[in-house]
Amino acid sequence: MEVRAFAKINLTLEVLGRRSDGYHEVRTILQTIDLADRLVVQPAASLQVECDDPALSGEANLVWKAATALAKGRGIVPKARISIHKNIPVAMGMGGGSSDAAASLAALNRLWDLRMAHAELAQVAAGLGSDVPFFLWGGTALAQGRGDEITPLPTLPSTQLLLVCPADTIPQKTARLYSLLTPAHYNDGANTLRLVQVLQQHCFSSSLLSNVFEAVAFGAFPSLERLRQQLGRIAGAPPRLSGAGPALFCLPATPEEFQQAERVLQGEGVRAYLVNTVARGYALDANCN
Numbered sequence: 001m002e003v004r005a006f007a008k009i010n011l012t013l014e015v016l017g018r019r020s021d022g023y024h025e026v027r028t029i030l031q032t033i034d035l036a037d038r039l040v041v042q043p044a045a046s047l048q049v050e051c052d053d054p055a056l057s058g059e060a061n062l063v064w065k066a067a068t069a070l071a072k073g074r075g076i077v078p079k080a081r082i083s084i085h086k087n088i089p090v091a092m093g094m095g096g097g098s099s100d101a102a103a104s105l106a107a108l109n110r111l112w113d114l115r116m117a118h119a120e121l122a123q124v125a126a127g128l129g130s131d132v133p134f135f136l137w138g139g140t141a142l143a144q145g146r147g148d149e150i151t152p153l154p155t156l157p158s159t160q161l162l163l164v165c166p167a168d169t170i171p172q173k174t175a176r177l178y179s180l181l182t183p184a185h186y187n188d189g190a191n192t193l194r195l196v197q198v199l200q201q202h203c204f205s206s207s208l209l210s211n212v213f214e215a216v217a218f219g220a221f222p223s224l225e226r227l228r229q230q231l232g233r234i235a236g237a238p239p240r241l242s243g244a245g246p247a248l249f250c251l252p253a254t255p256e257e258f259q260q261a262e263r264v265l266q267g268e269g270v271r272a273y274l275v276n277t278v279a280r281g282y283a284l285d286a287n288c289n
Contacts, residue, residue: 002285004036005103007094009242012192027189032138041107044081051084066101093243102135103282138281155279162253167269177244180216
């Protein structure tokens with residue numbers, strides 16, 4: 001079977017403070033977009049995880065950990081060949097690895113005929129990473145706690161956005177960005193709750209988009225500030241950071257803005273995409289052979 005694993009952006013991301021378990025308390029609104037990795041899942045004599053990026057093959061991939069955790073919970077031996085075709089840029093703040101893991105849980109639940117309920121899969125997903133549970137739902141959702149407490153929200157109407165990914169990131173990116181936050185950056189998450197109220201009225205306001213990491217990311221990533229300024233001159237909507245970055249998005253956007261961004265950024269190693277918001281976390285092929 002084939003399954004598409006969609007990327008995400010953060011419409012808001014606020015940090016409320018540091019938790020006693022060492023994690024940070026967050027309040028964020030997540031939104032899936034139709035930029036997606038493709039997973040091919042089929043029966044095999046043992047567990048195999050392959051990726052067209054060789055550095056992401058094998059036991060280090062979160063998909064491997066998802067498969068072994070799912071099998072262990074049901075007392076079975078994990079047997080499947082999972083091939084991952086990457087389209088979501090790695091380490092950009094769009095959750096590609098987490099999305100792959102969630103999609104593999106859904107596919108293996110069917111392949112192994114486990115018949116686990118959505119809530120049961122979410123428990124396995126939470127043990128893999130803070131944002132893995134979200135991708136079992138996808139669409140528009142509020143995430144709280146470590147980011148694993150998911151509340152689905154009314155779906156944002158399909159909207160085009162301009163997405164750009166720099167050529168480089170930094171080692172241990174997420175940990176590094178969190179280390180740059182100070183208590184002065186923490187707040188009560190009120191802006192996220194305001195956008196929740198707007199979405200519950202089946203409306204949307206781009207003026208409420210925000211991300212706490214914008215206060216530190218543009219000094220941490222090489223050339224990111226210059227990229228933001230370039231996009232600001234192209235797009236009608238201000239560039240926003242996704243997750244801990246360094247991906248930037250402008251929402252809404254037009255095909256003309258995308259074409260102009262491609263021209264301006266050509267030769268700089270920056271990848272530009274014109275994508276749409278979607279109401280799913282994954283798309284599982286109904287045909288199983």
